[in-house]
Amino acid sequence: MDKRNAFITVITTAAWLCLAGTALADTAEIVKTCDSCHGADNLGAESSLPTISGLSEFYHSDQLYFYRDGDRPCADAPDASGNMTNMCAQTADLSDDEIDAVAAHYAALPFVAAQQEFDATLAAAGQQIHERDCEVCHTNGGSNVEDDAGILAGQWMGYLEATFAEYGSGEREQPEPMKKKLTALSGDDIKALLHYYASQQ
Numbered sequence: 001m002d003k004r005n006a007f008i009t010v011i012t013t014a015a016w017l018c019l020a021g022t023a024l025a026d027t028a029e030i031v032k033t034c035d036s037c038h039g040a041d042n043l044g045a046e047s048s049l050p051t052i053s054g055l056s057e058f059y060h061s062d063q064l065y066f067y068r069d070g071d072r073p074c075a076d077a078p079d080a081s082g083n084m085t086n087m088c089a090q091t092a093d094l095s096d097d098e099i100d101a102v103a104a105h106y107a108a109l110p111f112v113a114a115q116q117e118f119d120a121t122l123a124a125a126g127q128q129i130h131e132r133d134c135e136v137c138h139t140n141g142g143s144n145v146e147d148d149a150g151i152l153a154g155q156w157m158g159y160l161e162a163t164f165a166e167y168g169s170g171e172r173e174q175p176e177p178m179k180k181k182l183t184a185l186s187g188d189d190i191k192a193l194l195h196y197y198a199s200q201q
């Protein structure tokens, strides 16, 4: 390598290191905002706020793309200062790289099941329905992150209830085989499923 090429290599490496440093700082900044709603401080305060730590990177980044690109409905929620916002607004300015970095950050954290009340009789009925209709894709009772289908076991009941309503109204897209199963269920069946997922703590 002559002197000029060596110089260019040094400059290029320096530029890459700078870029990498900026990307890391940005991810930390973005995550701070996410955590103001989804973080440990807020967990349990609002059962409509899903736990996002421990979601698979693939599922998580997909959902952020869906929100950003208008392919998933966004429910309004207050930010840390009490101003109303939603997931569409939160993802509107994120690049693909930023979304992937944020999803990777949360995928590396453990999923912690929500401590919430449930009815044991309903939970037992819900388990039967789950094993019959859902276990094939949401394995281990809906707790297996490798399914890339969200985490149902230990997810907050309020969030899952709103999600079932969005599937029921057709606002949120779902895989066709899942739709067949979900539309065949009664309101009582859904309620039982909610208690089953909440019972896994």
Ligand code: HEC
Pocket: 030, 031, 033, 034, 035, 036, 037, 038, 048, 049, 050, 052, 055, 060, 063, 064, 073, 074, 075, 076, 077, 078, 079, 080, 085, 086, 087, 090, 091, 102, 150, 151, 159
């Ligand atoms: C103002 C509070 C707030 C902020 C800030 C916020 N979220 Fe959300 N998020 C919500 C609410 C409420 C829902 C559920 C309602 C919905 O789907 O719109 C949600 C849903 C989600 C889901 C769907 C979970 C699932 O299992 O499908 C993911 C993933 C998510 N948020 C990630 C993030 C990330 C990453 C950030 C930061 C870029 C973020 N959120 C910032 C309130 C917030």
Ligand code: HEC
Pocket: 059, 062, 130, 133, 134, 135, 136, 137, 138, 148, 149, 150, 151, 152, 160, 163, 164, 173, 174, 175, 177, 178, 181, 182, 193
């Ligand atoms: C054919 C496979 C399949 C079947 C059967 C299935 N699901 Fe799903 N489910 C998925 C996939 C894949 C996703 C993620 C879709 C996406 O990326 O938005 C999902 C997502 C979900 C979500 C959203 C999770 C979240 O965090 O927001 C819920 C709730 C859910 N399924 C419940 C059920 C229930 C209850 C049943 C049984 C009645 C069921 N599913 C049957 C494949 C399936």
